[in-house]
Amino acid sequence: MAIVSLPKINHVRAFTVRGGGADYHDQGEGHWIDNHIATPMSKYPEYRQSRQSFGINVLGTLVVEIEAEDGTIGFAVTTGGEPAAFIVEKHLARFLEGRSPTEYEKIWDQMYFSTQYYGRKGIVVNAISGVDLALWDLLGKLRQEPVYHMLGGAVRDELQFYATGARPDLAKEFGFIGGKMALHHGPAEGVEGLHKNIAELAEMRERVGPDFWLMWDCWMALDVDYATRLAIAAHELGLKWIEEAISPDDYWGYAALKRNVPKGMLVTTGEHEATRWGFRMLLEMDCCDIIQPDVGWCGGVTELLKISALADAAGKMVVPHGSSVYSYHFVITRHNSPFAEFLMMHPGPTEVVPMFHPQLIGEPVPQNGRLKASALDAPGFGVELNRDIAMQRPYTH
Ligand SMILES: C[C@H](O)[C@H](O)[C@@H](O)[C@@H](O)C(=O)O
Numbered sequence: 001m002a003i004v005s006l007p008k009i010n011h012v013r014a015f016t017v018r019g020g021g022a023d024y025h026d027q028g029e030g031h032w033i034d035n036h037i038a039t040p041m042s043k044y045p046e047y048r049q050s051r052q053s054f055g056i057n058v059l060g061t062l063v064v065e066i067e068a069e070d071g072t073i074g075f076a077v078t079t080g081g082e083p084a085a086f087i088v089e090k091h092l093a094r095f096l097e098g099r100s101p102t103e104y105e106k107i108w109d110q111m112y113f114s115t116q117y118y119g120r121k122g123i124v125v126n127a128i129s130g131v132d133l134a135l136w137d138l139l140g141k142l143r144q145e146p147v148y149h150m151l152g153g154a155v156r157d158e159l160q161f162y163a164t165g166a167r168p169d170l171a172k173e174f175g176f177i178g179g180k181m182a183l184h185h186g187p188a189e190g191v192e193g194l195h196k197n198i199a200e201l202a203e204m205r206e207r208v209g210p211d212f213w214l215m216w217d218c219w220m221a222l223d224v225d226y227a228t229r230l231a232i233a234a235h236e237l238g239l240k241w242i243e244e245a246i247s248p249d250d251y252w253g254y255a256a257l258k259r260n261v262p263k264g265m266l267v268t269t270g271e272h273e274a275t276r277w278g279f280r281m282l283l284e285m286d287c288c289d290i291i292q293p294d295v296g297w298c299g300g301v302t303e304l305l306k307i308s309a310l311a312d313a314a315g316k317m318v319v320p321h322g323s324s325v326y327s328y329h330f331v332i333t334r335h336n337s338p339f340a341e342f343l344m345m346h347p348g349p350t351e352v353v354p355m356f357h358p359q360l361i362g363e364p365v366p367q368n369g370r371l372k373a374s375a376l377d378a379p380g381f382g383v384e385l386n387r388d389i390a391m392q393r394p395y396t397h
């Protein structure tokens with residue numbers, strides 16, 4: 001029997017999109033995800049109310065398209081906007097065009113090490129991630145297989161989700177296994193702010209009862225002392241984990257916080273770490289109980305496989321940052337990813353709506369806080385690009 005040889009890659013294209021999308025994208029006025037969330041910029045009063053005021057949405061969306069010789073197109077959506085589009089078109093495309101889509105290991109290696117002198121984390125790895133995700137989508141479409149089949153298949157029948165948003169009480173009604181809230185007050189608001197945080201948690205605990213998971217996402221806003229005091233005060237309210245409390249570069253601080261928090265409370269890091277080397281540092285310095293790479297930012301699926309294996313060997317969980325189908329196809333195949341995050345992108349949030357709206361068509365959303373593996377049974381990541389949205393191609397090559 002002849003070996004199947006897939007058509008070669010013909011074109012790589014990078015587009016930018018404004019408006020909608022998931023986190024770090026343009027959100028309308030009054031959206032919970034931009035309402036006085038504590039950040040490293042909260043020490044500046046003028047930037048305290050809105051993350052868009054200091055530019056969280058400045059990059060915008062990156063759409064990467066990879067077209068094979070037979071016209072099949074794989075694509076992916078991530079964050080990066082024009083700078084990432086420039087890197088894809090002017091630098092990364094050369095490592096894909098004319099190559100087989102099955103060479104995703106060598107392609108990843110060449111993308112990473114050819115940009116290492118100016119990349120390694122952040123927007124360059126976002127761009128690499130977007131290309132890698134589009135490559136896996138193309139592979140799936142050419143092979144007529146969902147990505148999760150190519151990653152080893154489902155290890156459980158369904159995904160279960162916790163919800164990130166301002167209404168864990170509604171998340172409980174919607175069937176989610178827990179609710180993660182954004183922390184609203186950071187150290188610059190002093191002990192008064194800390195008491196407000198605790199009061200908000202106490203009020204939500206009252207609404208959801210004693211056993212529903214409640215977590216805080218602190219979006220890099222705190223220092224070790226404040227995070228320790230907050231964790232101790234929140235322990236009696238059953239805070240399940242304190243997330244990304246300090247700077248992603250402060251591995252030493254995370255290790256200290258993990259030693260400081262009350263027994264039974266988990267410490268997690270966040271979506272702003274990248275590559276196997278960054279996550280190895282978190283694991284080897286015993287910084288956390290759960291790592292949370294964003295598959296659209298950490299290096300893509302090819303890199304997340306390596307990151308996850310490191311965590312598995314260290315006995316740590318991997319719960320990728322909310323990135324819709326791009327993480328669902330991964331989580332369903334990993335024993336050390338027992339649940340997934342669903343980012344509530346409805347402004348309230350009072351409804352369960354697709355995360356990457358309007359960019360993706362066919363994006364599955366959890367029903368009763370769960371998604372059957374069969375909901376992912378479509379080629380690639382199982383979604384199509386909404387070609388009615390205004391996309392620009394700022395650069396060509
Ligand atoms: C809601 C949080 O502030 C972040 O924006 C969120 O995207 C992220 O940190 C998360 O874990 O969902």
Ligand SMILES: [Mg+2]
Binds near residue numbers: 219243244270
């Ligand atoms: Mg987070």
